Amino acid sequence: MKNNAEHTAGKLIICPTPIGNLGDVTDRMRAALENAQVVCAEDTRVTGKLLAALGIKRPLERLDEAMMSSRAEGVVARVLAGEVITYCSDAGMPGISDPGLRLVRAARDAGANVEVLPGPVAAATAYVASGCTNQRFFFAGFFPRKDAERRAALESVRALDAALIYYESPNRLADALQVVASVFPYREMAVCRELTKLHEEVVRGTTQEVRDVFTARAAAEGIKGEIVLVIDGPSEAENAAAAEETAADAATRAAEMRAAGVSIKDIRKALMSEFGISRNEAYGLALGE
Numbered sequence: 008m009k010n011n012a013e014h015t016a017g018k019l020i021i022c023p024t025p026i027g028n029l030g031d032v033t034d035r036m037r038a039a040l041e042n043a044q045v046v047c048a049e050d051t052r053v054t055g056k057l058l059a060a061l062g063i064k065r066p067l068e069r070l071d072e073a074m075m076s077s078r079a080e081g082v083v084a085r086v087l088a089g090e091v092i093t094y095c096s097d098a099g100m101p102g103i104s105d106p107g108l109r110l111v112r113a114a115r116d117a118g119a120n121v122e123v124l125p126g127p128v129a130a131a132t133a134y135v136a137s138g139c140t141n142q143r144f145f146f147a148g149f150f151p152r153k154d155a156e157r158r159a160a161l162e163s164v165r166a167l168d169a170a171l172i173y174y175e176s177p178n179r180l181a182d183a184l185q186v187v188a189s190v191f192p193y194r195e196m197a198v199c200r201e202l203t204k205l206h207e208e209v210v211r212g213t214t215q216e217v218r219d220v221f222t223a224r225a226a227a228e229g230i231k232g233e234i235v236l237v238i239d240g241p242s243e244a245e246n247a248a249a250a251e252e253t254a255a256d257a258a259t260r261a262a263e264m265r266a267a268g269v270s271i272k273d274i275r276k277a278l279m280s281e282f283g284i285s286r287n288e289a290y291g292l293a294l295g296e
């Protein structure tokens with residue numbers, strides 16, 4: 008077992024960066040960049056531009072996801088030997104749909120000192136900006152690219168009493184919203200675009216309304232910018248529709264069993280276990296009420 012008590016002077020600093028607004032650099036981020044012996048970056052050109060904009064000159068080393076398995080341990084060994092190394096992904100918090108988690112894990116496994124600075128995260132910013140009121144959220148990174156996978160992803164979290172958050176690209180947005188509207192016709196959602204930037208936009212409405220806005224825009228002028236989808240948790244209308252569907256399916260099954268001569272008691276038991284409905288409801292349906 009490893010813990011931070013085994014510190015050397017070295018430190019791995021996970022440093023978030025702005026998601027579109029240079030004003031979101033905090034004093035601690037600036038210090039982490041200025042004081043690092045080396046800044047490791049998902050893309051040295053991207054982080055190099057940030058350092059230049061901040062007037063900071065530090066050596067940069069590339070460390071992207073593909074390099075993690077071969078390089079993370081070496082970086083951690085340098086931290087254990089006393090180096091202060093700051094890690095940045097292209098934008099936002101490293102490790103959130105970006106490289107960083109495997110580096111932290113390697114540091115934890117080795118007992119190296121790790122400091123994670125809080126900072127911009129598109130998912131958290133969108134969740135609050137969206138206008139949803141659900142106290143819980145589920146973030147699953149990028150929305151799948153194929154319709155069947157999109158559907159399966161949404162169905163797998165349908166029962167969660169939580170807002171659903173996905174990253175999406177502008178050229179797939181209209182197709183993605185088509186699937187969201189068809190799987191969740193009773194929900195509201197928001198498309199949060201270009202957060203923290205000059206042309207920030209939040210479009211909120213029913214899933215069909217939001218789909219229609221962006222389908223029309225995709226056809227007219229195209230969709231640009233970075234996007235987060237925030238889908239509200241289940242609505243009362245959705246829960247009522249689901250309960251009605253279950254009751255209709257259970258009634259059909261009960262009728263089939265009655266026709267096959269199954270006893271009322273056995274029908275009731277079968278309906279309770281197959282459809283997860285209450286004893287009373289199952290009894291009524293078993294009688295054909």
Ligand code: SAM
Binds near residue numbers: 027096100102173175
């Ligand atoms: N590490 C980042 C974070 O903490 O949010 C996420 C990196 S991920 C590779 C990039 C995706 O995040 C974009 O495709 C978009 O879905 C979302 N994103 C990043 N910046 C955004 C912004 N300013 N507005 C809306 N979405 C953004």
